[in-house]
Amino acid sequence: MIKTEYEIAEIVKNPPVSIEEKVRVKEQLMDLRKRILGGENFSTLAILYSEDPGSAKKGGELGFYGRGQLYPEFEAVAFKLKEGEISNVLETEAGYHIIQMIERKGDYINVRHILLVPKVSPLDLFTAKRELDSIAGLIRSDSITFEKAVEKFSDADNKNSGGILINEYTMGTTFEAEQLDPQVSFTIEKMQVGELSNPVPLKIDKQKDAYRLLKLKSKTQPHKANMLDDYARIQQWALQEKQMKAINKWIDEKAKQTYVRVVDEYKTCPFAHQWEIR
Known part of the structure; x- marks a missing residue:
């Protein structure tokens, strides 16, 4: 039996993080590094402060990784560390880190890290939401098509493919309700095919706040496979x-x-x- 499936497209506005916020985060990490060098325990501070949900509860420990498995900027620093050594602050797509080498086995390393993620200001987030409201108004008044609006305004990587969402479980373009983010599922279940949503909150990489418009492209009713x-x-x-x-x-x-x-x-x-x- 095939369950109800949805095909969805999006227009994303990803507000930039201010320079002041980036400086604040780097200074906080430099302070944590200073405290560790002064004798405090790296693992304890990782549990208290790290914003990596996967490793924070394990004292920041990542387990063994080989080359090509982590962010390039992260690897470039981590593989040069000696056992027990702590890196300076570095930046990756995820945010800002400090790293401590735990152990090296041949071409594999086990490190712990503290990740801090710069936050978008409420004002910038509100501005992104208002911009999407304006874009939705243009689409609904037929001043621009959804597809053109995606190309012109979206900040997402899928802007050149019509904003279509890809199902990470199947690598297809359709989703069952339970495969969707709860906020998306709640929104589209009330929509008709072809309808455009109001701005919906979005977490990019499960960390950074943004907003998006959703369009329900198609909806397949439950049926026996044929x-x-x-x-x-x-x-x-x-x-x-x-x-x-x-x-x-x-x-x-x-x-x-x-x-x-x-x-x-x-x-x-x-x-x-x-x-x-x-």
């Missing part, structure tokens, strides 16, 4: 099944040549593939 409406989806399912069969066949062939040691307590467990177990 070749007429779902040919591309059925074709994708068939391809995935074929790929899985090929992968499983390869694993079965390799399993005959691969020795796997399993401790006694797990030898009676069912295995997806017939490994040579001793």
